[in-house]
Amino acid sequence: QVQLVESGGGSVQAGGSLRLSCAASGRTFAAYAMAWFRQAPGKERVFVAAIRWSDYSTYYADSVKGRFTISKDSGENTVYLQMSRLKPEDAAVYYCAGSSSRLSGSVSEYSYWGQGTQVTVSS
Numbered sequence: 001q002v003q004l005v006e007s008g009g010g011s012v013q014a015g016g017s018l019r020l021s022c023a024a025s026g027r028t029f030a031a032y033a034m035a036w037f038r039q040a041p042g043k044e045r046v047f048v049a050a051i052r053w054s055d056y057s058t059y060y061a062d063s064v065k066g067r068f069t070i071s072k073d074s075g076e077n078t079v080y081l082q083m084s085r086l087k088p089e090d091a092a093v094y095y096c097a098g099s100s101s102r103l104s105g106s107v108s109e110y111s112y113w114g115q116g117t118q119v120t121v122s123s
Helices: none
Strands: 002-007 010-013 018-026 033-039 046-052 058-060 068-072 078-083 092-099 117-122
Touching (some): 018 117, 046 068, 046 078
Parallel strands (some): 010 117
Antiparallel strands (some): 002 018, 033 046, 033 092, 068 078
């Protein structure tokens, strides 16, 4: 069983920064891509950013381009999301997800999910 564990969420004022981490563990996880999604109360889960394991290619939602950076630790199964210039609309539960097949912004392409970490942004 693959486990994804997020950490790093919290409360921050608008304009501030946070860094989320996601550690993958369990059986061998032949990850093709890892991603972050977020879900605000009463809304659908939406794509934030993704990174391809093989060549570190990245893919971002337009709403976070230039403010968020996804990266991975070359020696570990860990992916990070550095969030800067946070806005109140960035507040949500952030989920880490893993795919064995595609770099994608679609929820359905990801088979593995973490439990989520809350990000609160106050204005």
